[in-house]
Amino acid sequence: MYDRILVATDGSPTARRATAQAVELARQTGAALHAVYVVETRTGYDNAIVDPEVVRRNLEADGREALAAVETEAGSDLAVTAAIREGVPHEELLAYADEHGVDLVVVGAKGRSAFKTRLLGSVTEALLHSGSVPVLVVDGADGEA
Template structure:
């Protein structure tokens, strides 16, 4: 059913829950699992106070940690990982096209400060694009991440 599954991760609890589902689905269908972290390039800080390169480096390190966590969860199964820079939903949709992805798995909310929003802005934008099926996984902080 699925040959290539994309997990969009930002290291949040929602992305961790989505990762459990993505790994399970990839195993079930014998699909190639891709995990992508996008370093957000739209700045929300004062460049006179914060060095953009320091922020970019810190975000890249967070991305490396998030992708390493996906690889750990996948165990012996291989994962194609990528860190991209840009507007998250645009980069994810470009990756879908470039890699001929069949399914996107994403958490319902990411690291945004707007925790009361029903869906995260990246998740909503990927859904609205209607490029491929999207599995939205609720952040299950109750401890269960069953697929």
């Protein structure tokens, strides 16, 4: 059914729940697991107070940590192809899915920037509206998004 599953992660609690779902699906279907963290480039850190390069490096470090958590969840029996991309998150995730022939994207209902939308995270909503790849949305603990 699935040959390649992509889990989008930002290290948030719902991303960790999405990771658990993606790992289980990959094990059940024998699919290859891909994990992607996107460094957001649309943030307004370009000012005299905050050095944008420092922010980017910090976000990349967060990405390495989030991807390491996916690899830990997968364990030694499931290989993970991990990538950090830079750009607009939903655009980068869709581009990655297209480039790698991904059959399913697994994503948390809300990520770290959940304040941007009330019901679904903006990245999740954009992925759902793309129509280019099936998306499995995983909610938060106890049904909270």
